Amino acid sequence: MEIPAIVGAGLVVIGVGMGIGRIGGSAMEAIARQPEAYGKIQTAMLIAAALIEGIGFAALFAV
Amino acid sequence: MRKKQLISAIFFVLSGFFAQAVEGGPKDEEKTGDLKSEIKAYIRHHLEDTHDFSIGSYTTDEGMKKYIGFSLPVILWDGELVSFSSAKLKHGKSVHRVGSKYYKLYHGKIYRTDAEGTITYDADKKVTNDKPLDLSMTKSVVTMLFTAALMFFLFRSLANSYKTNGSIAAGVGRFFEPIVIYIRDDIAIPNIGKKHYRRYMSYLLTIFFFVWFLNILGLSPLGINVTGNIAVTFGLALLTFLITNLTANKNYWAHIFWMPGVPILMKIVLAPIELLGVVIKPFSLLIRLYANIQAGHIVLMSLIGLMFIFNNWLGSSLSFVLAFAISIIEVLVALLQAYIFTMLSALYFGFAVEEHEEAH
Numbered sequence: 001m002e003i004p005a006i007v008g009a010g011l012v013v014i015g016v017g018m019g020i021g022r023i024g025g026s027a028m029e030a031i032a033r034q035p036e037a038y039g040k041i042q043t044a045m046l047i048a049a050a051l052i053e054g055i056g057f058a059a060l061f062a063v
Numbered sequence: 064m065r066k067k068q069l070i071s072a073i074f075f076v077l078s079g080f081f082a083q084a085v086e087g088g089p090k091d092e093e094k095t096g097d098l099k100s101e102i103k104a105y106i107r108h109h110l111e112d113t114h115d116f117s118i119g120s121y122t123t124d125e126g127m128k129k130y131i132g133f134s135l136p137v138i139l140w141d142g143e144l145v146s147f148s149s150a151k152l153k154h155g156k157s158v159h160r161v162g163s164k165y166y167k168l169y170h171g172k173i174y175r176t177d178a179e180g181t182i183t184y185d186a187d188k189k190v191t192n193d194k195p196l197d198l199s200m201t202k203s204v205v206t207m208l209f210t211a212a213l214m215f216f217l218f219r220s221l222a223n224s225y226k227t228n229g230s231i232a233a234g235v236g237r238f239f240e241p242i243v244i245y246i247r248d249d250i251a252i253p254n255i256g257k258k259h260y261r262r263y264m265s266y267l268l269t270i271f272f273f274v275w276f277l278n279i280l281g282l283s284p285l286g287i288n289v290t291g292n293i294a295v296t297f298g299l300a301l302l303t304f305l306i307t308n309l310t311a312n313k314n315y316w317a318h319i320f321w322m323p324g325v326p327i328l329m330k331i332v333l334a335p336i337e338l339l340g341v342v343i344k345p346f347s348l349l350i351r352l353y354a355n356i357q358a359g360h361i362v363l364m365s366l367i368g369l370m371f372i373f374n375n376w377l378g379s380s381l382s383f384v385l386a387f388a389i390s391i392i393e394v395l396v397a398l399l400q401a402y403i404f405t406m407l408s409a410l411y412f413g414f415a416v417e418e419h420e421e422a423h
Contacts, residue, residue, distance in 0.1 A: 039249065043249075043406070046399070046402070046403060046406070047403070047406065047407070047410075050351060050403045050407075051347070053351070053355070054347055054350055054351045054354070057350065057351070057354030057355065057358060058350065058354070060354075060358065061354060
């Protein structure tokens with residue numbers, strides 16, 4: 001039985017969503033612990049989220 | 064004040080809703096069969112680069128399709144340089160003759176045809192007609208030139224205001240000055256370092272404002288999609304790639320070909336991976352910007368298209384609210400993508416000029 005490509009893309013998007021969710025959640029925890037490091041945490045969070053997001057788009061465009 | 068804003072917001076939502084209600088009248092019923100493919104064609108047409116600048120089209124009572132906008136010059140290299148106005152191609156409806164050659168616009172691309180404008184296909188439905196090298200001033204080219212001119216005007220006036228106004232920004236420069244300072248203090252200096260950052264500032268500022276302006280212009284009703292064009296983002300990423308590698312010091316190359324501080328077997332394994340990374344880094348830049356902007360445009364256009372598919376007040380107003388919300392998110396994404404492009408470029412430049420005093 002062949003699994004359609006769109007199912008794979010959906011799985012990738014679930015993974016990407018979980019990944020970005022974890023990054024956002026962890027960043028919020030970190031900011032709550034150290035509000036003075038807000039700027040640095042936000043920058044690191046955005047870079048990590050952008051890198052993961054790229055994979056999600058690659059999957060969507062592959063379909 | 065608050066009340067006034069609320070009233071005007073409600074007015075805008077309602078006016079959009081009524082405008083849609085007028086659009087999707089009962090006369091659309093008869094062609095529901097190909098409505099979906101018509102919407103698909105509209106979305107695809109919006110995402111493509113075109114040879115004319117039209118913001119819309121309508122069908123007259125006689126069944127003629129009229130375009131609102133203006134034509135742009137077509138420049139082709141076909142053994143010799145050929146140029147004419149894109150109005151001559153009449154959106155693919157007629158063949159234009161130059162000397163002994165005939166040209167026809169077909170699905171956004173210009174092909175050489177015979178006098179009748181016959182398009183031939185091979186077995187895979189691919190067009191087999193000759194395609195001259197297209198160097199035209201397309202919509203994207205014009206928009207980029209416009210953005211470049213706008214940036215030159217805005218930032219020259221900011222620079223001049225420091226001279227004439229006693230080191231204080233004047234006019235629109237007051238808006239841009241904090242952004243320039245932010246890019247210097249929070250993007251360039253932490254990533255590149257105090258010693259080298261000045262060399263890269265001009266590039267980082269240019270890339271940030273260029274991408275940001277183009278992203279914002281893409282959201283305007285002009286219907287331009289420049290940063291969602293993979294050739295444009297390829298060009299931008301290529302610049303980052305060239306600057307990274309041409310200004311790199313010996314530490315950078317040592318880390319690629321002969322990683323210091325690891326066993327010799329590991330050095331051999333790491334070299335090809337690191338070499339691949341040199342290309343993958345700018346490649347991820349190009350895919351990220353392209354995919355984000357393209358996906359945003361597709362989502363927005365699909366939501367607007369949904370109004371015509373639902374064709375009732377509930378569905379239309381729902382998709383209007385959704386499209387409105389997505390538009391606001393897209394304004395944020397426009398800024399975020401420009402920021403990330405600049406940020407990662409600065410990070411790569413930082414790798415290129417990093418100096419290692421101690422072995423690690």
